[in-house]
């Protein structure tokens with residue numbers, strides 16, 4: 001069985017993206033061939049499959065990349081504590097033992113919460129090495145005053161979040177105001193300090209894949225450590241075609257600067273089959289480095305339950321009822 005390596009805790013990497021000066025030239029020539037993107041995305045699941053022990057190994061790796069998320073209006077400290085317990089022990093001990101994984105210290109990549117839950121999560125995760133990510137900047141719409149959005153980042157960092165998921169102003173993209181988008185993301189990155197910044201583009205609001213590609217490049221140019229598809233609150237969240245466009249933008253940025261930017265699809269990824277498609281895409285388009293939690297995260301609130309069920313099926317030959325995997 002392939003191994004799951006313990007992730008490097010992000011937030012203090014010496015290889016962080018320093019960004020680059022704003023340049024309109026970098027986005028003006030971007031074009032996206034919609035049918036080619038859709039064709040490529042649609043073949044991913046069918047062309048390659050991973051089975052049996054390889055599938056179990058890929059799913060264990062996927063767990064280490066999950067940003068285990070709760071972002072609900074009815075979140076409570078109790079729910080966040082239960083989520084953190086699940087992040088520490090994402091798979092039942094008997095399943096892990098059968099997989100020979102008991103001693104490997106498998107955890108999720110992070111726990112992702114609203115600002116008011118950061119302290120609770122930090123306390124509940126103490127000593128585990130699991131980072132707390134805070135959604136910020138007026139999540140999910142990102143339309144609160146700029147100074148409040150900056151202060152919100154600073155408050156989450158002060159409360160112990162080492163990863164900040166910011167949301168961009170989608171209006172800047174829709175009106176082609178690339179300089180305003182650059183300035184905003186750069187200001188967010190400065191406010192993050194040492195905390196790693198994931199830039200949520202809200203791709204479901206951006207109308208065209210060309211806009212998605214341009215917004216991806218601007219966010220990276222302004223210093224994003226990760227680019228992330230969605231808040232989970234748009235009517236369309238992560239999709240494979242959108243991901244392909246963002247991943248290719250990451251490749252372009254790496255060609256241009258040598259910097260490796262992380263990728264986080266988020267929203268609506270709830271089955272083991274979904275996540276395997278994303279992993280195959282990452283491996284084929286960007287290579288093995290992007291299967292590790294320092295460059296790949298999956299934002300999900302309910303994916304872990306299905307992965308655990310599939311692992312149990314692999315170990316026992318039987319599927320258990322959903323209620324046996326109640327959290328995440």
Ligand SMILES: O=C[C@H](O)COP(=O)(O)O
Nearest residue numbers: 232266267268299300301
């Ligand atoms: O960033 C994470 C998303 O908000 C989670 O979305 P989900 O509830 O559809 O898994």
